[in-house]
Amino acid sequence: VPRAPFEIESAHDGQTGRLTLLGELDIATVPRVEEAVDAILQGGTQRLTVDLGGLGFVDSSGLRLFIVLQQRSGAEGWELALTRPQPQALKVFRLSGVEEDLPFVEDASAV
Amino acid sequence: MAPRSKGIRSGERARRGARGSGRGAAVPTRVELVLERNVQAPAIARSAIAEHCEELGLGGSLRQSLILLVSEVVSNAVRHSEADPQSAVELLATFGEKMIRVTVTDAGVGGSHARWLWPISAGESRRALGSRVARRHESLVRAVARLSESSENLDLHEAGSARPAGR
Numbered sequence: 001v002p003r004a005p006f007e008i009e010s011a012h013d014g015q016t017g018r019l020t021l022l023g024e025l026d027i028a029t030v031p032r033v034e035e036a037v038d039a040i041l042q043g044g045t046q047r048l049t050v051d052l053g054g055l056g057f058v059d060s061s062g063l064r065l066f067i068v069l070q071q072r073s074g075a076e077g078w079e080l081a082l083t084r085p086q087p088q089a090l091k092v093f094r095l096s097g098v099e100e101d102l103p104f105v106e107d108a109s110a111v
Numbered sequence: 112m113a114p115r116s117k118g119i120r121s122g123e124r125a126r127r128g129a130r131g132s133g134r135g136a137a138v139p140t141r142v143e144l145v146l147e148r149n150v151q152a153p154a155i156a157r158s159a160i161a162e163h164c165e166e167l168g169l170g171g172s173l174r175q176s177l178i179l180l181v182s183e184v185v186s187n188a189v190r191h192s193e194a195d196p197q198s199a200v201e202l203l204a205t206f207g208e209k210m211i212r213v214t215v216t217d218a219g220v221g222g223s224h225a226r227w228l229w230p231i232s233a234g235e236s237r238r239a240l241g242s243r244v245a246r247r248h249e250s251l252v253r254a255v256a257r258l259s260e261s262s263e264n265l266d267l268h269e270a271g272s273a274r275p276a277g278r
Binding site (some may be wrong): 024026027028047060061077088091092 | 150151153154157175178179182183186191202
């Protein structure tokens with residue numbers, strides 16, 4: 001039985017960090033993103049961009065993850081930016097109304 | 112963790128000729144899965160549904176909605192049920208000419224535990240995003256139905272029973 005491939009690429013330079021998510025985000029893979037976020041923040045990242053451009057599927061636990069990250073960034077004093085996922089995944093953000101409440105940026109390098 | 116299902120029967124009571132014939136294949140086909148109750152189950156279910164949609168020539172928004180729906184339903188069964196962790200989650204998706212029916216049978220304690228839950232709690236949403244989001248506590252079924260431009264063909268049927276997982 002094939003398992004949905006999922007990868008996280010992590011990079012940081014000084015206080016600027018980037019996580020690139022590739023694959024499908026669901027209850028199996030959300031915890032991996034949470035771990036990666038914790039790790040990069042512990043490394044001193046103050047401005048974190050999470051690149052969703054490689055996500056082909058996001059479920060409601062994925063939506064919840066980004067809402068929680070946004071809350072965390074405010075509470076903990078770091079900056080979060082998100083780039084949009086592929087159209088079929090973006091639809092879930094749009095139709096749930098979550099998109100406009102999240103810090104999406106047009107250009108991932110803008111942060 | 113072994114990400115495998117106990118068994119997959121992607122039964123097709125259809126002629127093979129359904130391939131590529133587009134929506135409205137003349138006879139019902141079905142995907143039936145018996146899934147281990149773990150976090151890999153949604154991905155397995157999505158994969159099976161996607162494959163079946165491809166065989167039937169179903170694409171676009173209908174396919175996306177169906178995959179999301181099935182994923183959420185199976186996720187909810189995995190995460191929220193009080194059922195024995197060793198019990199299976201059974202998914203049956205029936206593809207008819209005009210309708211797709213999705214049924215999750217979750218051998219939860221005391222009977223039906225198939226639920227559609229939007230996992231953002233009202234209190235949390237209020238704190239996080241204000242009342243606009245808190246009001247958005249509609250069922251996932253309605254939410255995913257809106258994803259489809261052809262929602263009239265997507266009958267989202269929820270069902271559960273106390274049937275033992277062992278069938």
